[in-house]
Amino acid sequence: MEQLLAGLRAAGEPTRLRLLSLCARAELTVTELTQILRQSQPRVSRHLKLLVDAGLLSRFREGQWAFYRIASGPEGPRLGRAIVDLIPENDPMYIRDLERLDEIKEARAEAAASYFSENAPRWDEMRSMYVPEAEVEACVRGILGGGAVSDLLDIGTGTGRILEVMAPDIRHGVGIDLSHEMLAVARVNLGKTGLEHCQVRHGDMYELPFDDGSQDAVVFHQVLHYAEEPASAIAEAARVLRPGGQLVIVDFAPHRQRVLIEEHAHHRLGLAGEEVTAWCESAGLRSELVREMKGEPLTVNVWLASHRPRASSGAATGKISTAVDD
Numbered sequence: 001m002e003q004l005l006a007g008l009r010a011a012g013e014p015t016r017l018r019l020l021s022l023c024a025r026a027e028l029t030v031t032e033l034t035q036i037l038r039q040s041q042p043r044v045s046r047h048l049k050l051l052v053d054a055g056l057l058s059r060f061r062e063g064q065w066a067f068y069r070i071a072s073g074p075e076g077p078r079l080g081r082a083i084v085d086l087i088p089e090n091d092p093m094y095i096r097d098l099e100r101l102d103e104i105k106e107a108r109a110e111a112a113a114s115y116f117s118e119n120a121p122r123w124d125e126m127r128s129m130y131v132p133e134a135e136v137e138a139c140v141r142g143i144l145g146g147g148a149v150s151d152l153l154d155i156g157t158g159t160g161r162i163l164e165v166m167a168p169d170i171r172h173g174v175g176i177d178l179s180h181e182m183l184a185v186a187r188v189n190l191g192k193t194g195l196e197h198c199q200v201r202h203g204d205m206y207e208l209p210f211d212d213g214s215q216d217a218v219v220f221h222q223v224l225h226y227a228e229e230p231a232s233a234i235a236e237a238a239r240v241l242r243p244g245g246q247l248v249i250v251d252f253a254p255h256r257q258r259v260l261i262e263e264h265a266h267h268r269l270g271l272a273g274e275e276v277t278a279w280c281e282s283a284g285l286r287s288e289l290v291r292e293m294k295g296e297p298l299t300v301n302v303w304l305a306s307h308r309p310r311a312s313s314g315a316a317t318g319k320i321s322t323a324v325d326d
């Protein structure tokens with residue numbers, strides 16, 4: 001009762017209710033929240049602190065910024081989400097807040113896009129500074145190769161490298177990317193190698209231009225550390241995956257290289273195993289860390305996920321299941 005009352009008291013104020021509803025939709029900094037609410041920073045910070053103290057919001061640091069999001073502890077999300085769900089969708093202030101939130105998201109996307117535009121031609125070179133490239137690519141090919149994959153989708157394909165690596169093993173490959181400049185580089189690369197069964201197209205990982213259950217395999221290679229909402233991106237990948245299909249996620253283990261956030265537009269300091277497991281779980285996938293490639297200063301992890309087997313199918317079949325949940 002005490003915890004519930006503390007939560008209700010914290011949310012029972014107009015600015016704090018707006019903050020709660022915004023932080024249920026995105027991870028936001030005080031500066032961004034100040035821009036949306038048009039209130040002073042000390043005032044917004046004070047309200048945020050009350051919401052954090054009441055367990056409705058959680059605060060986490062990424063590089064030089066502190067982000068706020070709806071709490072993900074055992075009690076916080078139930079109450080916080082329940083309150084947010086009760087806000088009338090036609091409330092003018094609520095509508096205006098969401099419009100301003102969209103503006104913030106667009107500005108962030110533009111900043112990331114301009115980074116990629118500037119760096120598109122140099123990306124292959126930059127990437128090799130951090131990752132034992134041949135080893136990672138061999139690992140992805142070891143998982144997905146062998147002829148079982150007909151249709152492959154490479155999300156955030158960048159220069160199209162994963163398509164090139166997988167090309168000998170697949171019937172058809174598509175890479176999607178948000179950056180036209182990256183796509184231009186990928187098209188040049190694929191053209192050079194004459195891979196006509198692989199294409200790239202413009203697309204957003206949060207809204208994949210593919211039908212449900214249309215892909216045998218989906219890859220996120222060094223993409224999710226840029227994602228604002230990895231859980232949504234993984235859910236979208238799960239949607240387009242066929243029953244028995246495989247999702248491969250390659251990304252950095254948690255690290256302290258803040259320069260990647262400050263100068264390279266990363267959104268996260270790597271991905272923690274338990275985060276990946278939870279994102280996959282909520283998308284109906286079962287995931288497993290299949291490879292850990294320790295490097296200096298960055299370690300690369302490879303996760304494999306597939307739809308959970310039907311409860312009625314009896315025995316679990318190891319790493320890769322063959323049926324979709326009902």
Ligand SMILES: C[S@@+](CC[C@H](N)C(=O)[O-])C[C@H]1O[C@@H](n2cnc3c(N)ncnc32)[C@H](O)[C@@H]1O
Nearest residue numbers: 116156157158161177178179182204205221222
């Ligand atoms: C670090 S690069 C990795 C490229 C490639 N997977 C590789 O490993 O060579 C990340 C890519 O994700 C793309 N990206 C970022 N946000 C995206 C989104 N919302 N939808 C699709 N692609 C996105 C970027 O444009 C960029 O090309």
